[in-house]
Amino acid sequence: MAELRGNQISFQSVSKLYNKLAVVSDFTVDIPRGEFFSLLGPSGSGKTTTLMMLAGFTDVSSGSILVDGVDVSRREPGERGFGMVFQNYAIFPHLNVYENVAFPLRARKRPKQEVDAKVREALRAVQMEHLAERYARQLSGGQQQRVAIARAISFEPGVVLMDEPLGALDKNLRYAMQVEIKELQRRLGLTVIYVTHDQEEAMNMSDRIAIMANGEIAQMGPPLEVYEKPASRFVARFLGEANVLEGRAARLDCGSPAVEVAGRRLGVDTAEELPAPGMECAFFVRPERLKLSTGACLPGYRQVSGTIAKSAFLGNIKRYEVDWGGPSPLVIDCANSDDARHVHGEEVFVNWKSADAKILFR
Amino acid sequence: MKLETPLLLGPVILMFLFGFAVPIISFLWTSIAEIGSLPEIAAAFGRTAGSRAAINAMITSNVIALVVTLCALLIAYPIAAYLCLAGRFRFTLVIFCIVVPYFTSMIVRTYSWMILLGRNGVVNNMLMSLGVTDQPLALLYNRFGVIVGMTYILLPYMVLTLFAAMKSVDPSFMRAALSLGAGRFYAFRRIYFPLTAHGVVSGSLIVFILAVGFFITPALMGGPQDTMTAMLIQRSVEIMFDWTSAAILSIQLLVVTLAIYFVYCWVTDSKKMMGA
Numbered sequence A: 001m002a003e004l005r006g007n008q009i010s011f012q013s014v015s016k017l018y019n020k021l022a023v024v025s026d027f028t029v030d031i032p033r034g035e036f037f038s039l040l041g042p043s044g045s046g047k048t049t050t051l052m053m054l055a056g057f058t059d060v061s062s063g064s065i066l067v068d069g070v071d072v073s074r075r076e077p078g079e080r081g082f083g084m085v086f087q088n089y090a091i092f093p094h095l096n097v098y099e100n101v102a103f104p105l106r107a108r109k110r111p112k113q114e115v116d117a118k119v120r121e122a123l124r125a126v127q128m129e130h131l132a133e134r135y136a137r138q139l140s141g142g143q144q145q146r147v148a149i150a151r152a153i154s155f156e157p158g159v160v161l162m163d164e165p166l167g168a169l170d171k172n173l174r175y176a177m178q179v180e181i182k183e184l185q186r187r188l189g190l191t192v193i194y195v196t197h198d199q200e201e202a203m204n205m206s207d208r209i210a211i212m213a214n215g216e217i218a219q220m221g222p223p224l225e226v227y228e229k230p231a232s233r234f235v236a237r238f239l240g241e242a243n244v245l246e247g248r249a250a251r252l253d254c255g256s257p258a259v260e261v262a263g264r265r266l267g268v269d270t271a272e273e274l275p276a277p278g279m280e281c282a283f284f285v286r287p288e289r290l291k292l293s294t295g296a297c298l299p300g301y302r303q304v305s306g307t308i309a310k311s312a313f314l315g316n317i318k319r320y321e322v323d324w325g326g327p328s329p330l331v332i333d334c335a336n337s338d339d340a341r342h343v344h345g346e347e348v349f350v351n352w353k354s355a356d357a358k359i360l361f362r
Numbered sequence B: 001m002k003l004e005t006p007l008l009l010g011p012v013i014l015m016f017l018f019g020f021a022v023p024i025i026s027f028l029w030t031s032i033a034e035i036g037s038l039p040e041i042a043a044a045f046g047r048t049a050g051s052r053a054a055i056n057a058m059i060t061s062n063v064i065a066l067v068v069t070l071c072a073l074l075i076a077y078p079i080a081a082y083l084c085l086a087g088r089f090r091f092t093l094v095i096f097c098i099v100v101p102y103f104t105s106m107i108v109r110t111y112s113w114m115i116l117l118g119r120n121g122v123v124n125n126m127l128m129s130l131g132v133t134d135q136p137l138a139l140l141y142n143r144f145g146v147i148v149g150m151t152y153i154l155l156p157y158m159v160l161t162l163f164a165a166m167k168s169v170d171p172s173f174m175r176a177a178l179s180l181g182a183g184r185f186y187a188f189r190r191i192y193f194p195l196t197a198h199g200v201v202s203g204s205l206i207v208f209i210l211a212v213g214f215f216i217t218p219a220l221m222g223g224p225q226d227t228m229t230a231m232l233i234q235r236s237v238e239i240m241f242d243w244t245s246a247a248i249l250s251i252q253l254l255v256v257t258l259a260i261y262f263v264y265c266w267v268t269d270s271k272k273m274m275g276a
Helices: A047-055 A097-107 A112-125 A141-153 A171-188 A199-205 A223-228 A233-238 B010-033 B038-049 B052-085 B088-103 B106-117 B122-129 B143-167 B171-179 B184-212 B216-221 B229-238 B243-267 B270-274
Strands: A009-018 A021-031 A036-040 A062-067 A083-085 A159-163 A191-196 A208-213 A216-221 A243-251 A257-261 A264-267 A280-285 A291-293 A302-313 A317-323 A330-335 A347-352 A358-360
Touching: A009 A047, A021 A047, A021 A062, A021 A216, A036 A047, A036 A199, A047 A159, A047 A191, A083 A141, A097 A112, A097 A141, A097 B184, A112 A141, A141 A159, A141 A171, A171 A199, A191 A199, A199 A223, A208 A223, A208 A233, A216 A223, A216 A233, A233 A243, A233 A280, A243 A264, A243 A330, A257 A280, A264 A302, A291 A330, B010 B243, B038 B243, B052 B088, B052 B143, B052 B184, B052 B229, B052 B243, B088 B143, B106 B122, B106 B143, B106 B216, B143 B184, B143 B216, B171 B184, B184 B243, B216 B229, B229 B243
Parallel strands: A036 A191, A036 A208, A083 A159, A159 A191
Antiparallel strands: A009 A021, A009 A062, A208 A216, A243 A257, A243 A280, A257 A264, A280 A358, A291 A347, A302 A317, A302 A347, A317 A330
């Protein structure tokens, strides 16, 4: 891996008020150099406002933003030295690809030879050298995206900000671009702040994700951690499919923690702290962590019995819904490679390892 | 039921035919046919269009139109840019101030300026009471008065055309330019101005073409040296009853206007500018 070119960024209780309404409140994060950091959340969660404050297009109402320890929160956007990729690419339509990529260098009055060398290098990095003479409207969405990225890295910034850059691309291209962006970021050692509402995108690329809701960080951590150990019902539901069943804290006969839902006690991770029995909480388990069995329960697993209410074939997975006497059915995802087929009305057991199920209090 | 495209053009074609083409052709035809044979017509053209008065009027018309276009552009560009950024209330206020005069009679607006710029007008009184000058300045019945009046009257065309062009510029282009390290002036020069250039071109074209054939304002506010071609045409008809000269001068004005229009189109070919 190349030396880290990236800068270190730190948000110190940054807030933004619009008409006394907090859009972002007390946002505090330290982003180390070379980290791919995603702000993930639904629209209106404050993720774009946070990025715009970092970019300098929106003033902070309070708090400060430091880059390598220097407060930049009062600086003009151009003085912050960040590369930026916009949602709609914002490729200048009257300049060709070459001039677009050269723009930040020319704005900095770099000598001609340096401009040429760096533009070529940036275009090579996104494999767009052969289209240097083209104009934006002669390019496909994916190519425009590459130009936007080349323009954001040509002047060798330490930090690149990306505002939903893949939103307008189709699904297959989006995945390919995710891989490319991630690769580029790693190779150049860049610090990337990435805003998206697509949880798969965030999980695929990020070193760390901050999931935002109502202007606050609902949870922050590496993708696997936030996916497997959501801190709240919101995070659990936002990051992909989830079974979230409302109930009350209880104990199993053996004393390990459980959630009582509709008179059934559903065992959860024994590593969880033991809550006061009767406390309102929710039982959480990912659909792919549930296994179906017929006839007998799987040894070593927690289980409930029920009947198949619905089955759906989604290509790589089969999705079943099982009525088990609770307020809502359990959703189970089985890999398509699992040859067992279950039919509507079939009596089954739903099994899970206690370590895969969590209690959610928030 | 699907309306065919040519059918949709029907009303405007009828309007153009009977409101413009038929009267102007019949006016030109009857006036010129009076002259006689073709060589006689050519000679009459040479005499009238080549006369010192006609050439001077044509030069005056073009100079005034050019200066008015530049003044209108310099005043309208910031106003239009402001309109793009302004909030709802300020937008309404400014657009109201621009559009309401547009609906007011041109003669009324010209007389208003004459009151303002006259020897005992508001402007002179103010300048004298401020001690800037101790004698009233000649602001009226000269080139200055004509340019002030015409710029004011033609300003709405420029503002509205520029505003339409600016409104179509995605604000993210300026954001991108600023975030990529450009100063405000550099971003304006390299990004905003080129992206609004087509509005500058069409606004200038509209104002210039309207200005080059202007009549009322230069007639009321100008001096003898500010005689424009349209005024010569009016004199030919109203004072000398010389419809033939009027027709020849009209054709001359039309030809010059069209020539300028085509040069403009050729110079500012937007496709060439955008590299297609």
